[in-house]
Amino acid sequence: MDGIQQYLVSASGQMSVPAAVRHRWHLDQGGPVDVIDLGFGVLTVPAGEAKRLLGDLLSREDHAKYVETLANDPDLATT
Secondary structure, X not given: OXXXXXXXOOOOOOOOOOHHHHHHOOOOXXXXXXXXXXXXXXXXXXXXXXXXXXXXXXXXXXXXXXXXXXXOOHHXXXX
């Protein structure tokens, strides 16, 4: 599999995970994944990996500051 591939997102926001990735992550029957919104893109990783990854990349304080910047983003509103 090439490092960069392009996939189609449906009108309802769904996107298929490639078969090779589903096999490698043991998701053949489906299951949870972690999704990290980076602001400029979305990173999908195996379930349980996002917290560890963010811990490796950002300090707790830097992460908290970033989350604060999202507070008024209408695209991220949950209600």
